[in-house]
Amino acid sequence: MDKRELLIKNCFNSWIEKDSIVFRNSFADDAVYVESWGPAYRNIEHIMAWFNDWNKENHVLQWDIKEFFHFGNICICEWYFKCDCNNVVAGFDGVSIINFNETGKIRLIKEFQSKTPNNYPYERIITRKY
Numbered sequence: 001m002d003k004r005e006l007l008i009k010n011c012f013n014s015w016i017e018k019d020s021i022v023f024r025n026s027f028a029d030d031a032v033y034v035e036s037w038g039p040a041y042r043n044i045e046h047i048m049a050w051f052n053d054w055n056k057e058n059h060v061l062q063w064d065i066k067e068f069f070h071f072g073n074i075c076i077c078e079w080y081f082k083c084d085c086n087n088v089v090a091g092f093d094g095v096s097i098i099n100f101n102e103t104g105k106i107r108l109i110k111e112f113q114s115k116t117p118n119n120y121p122y123e124r125i126i127t128r129k130y
Contacts, residue, residue: 004075004100005068011106012079015051015060023051028105036094036113059084062091073100080116092116 007026014023024044027033033047034040041047062082069076075098082091092113099108 002068002070003104004070004098005065007104007106008068008075008077008096008098009065012063012065015055015063018055020048020051020055024048026106028101028103028107031106032108034108034110036092036111058086061089074098075100081113 010022011026014020014026027044027047029044031044031047032040032042033050039050041050060081060083062080064080066078066080068078077096077098079094079096080091081094082089093116094111094113096112097108097110098106101107
């Protein structure tokens, strides 16, 4: 397994395990983390404060990686995420663009989400010839 893939898997799993040491060791000091719904954290101190605050009352239940795509020092990762946030269980599909620095640590994560389950509105329409 690619070292970067293992680092990402361990980083995602650190949310499930609430393991701040593994999470911290995944990132460069000047890292930036952009959540799928907008908030962004600049530098490891802000990233760690967010990780610790979020994990006080919330729980990641599942974070399954579906596929990796590599482009130089950038990895794109498709995943499924499920959590219990404020006693509401929700899940969604997502993609992360992850940029690594020269030492192999995460320098940037930008997340994007897609609501699940998907719906297929045209499956209810009779197929027509065009």
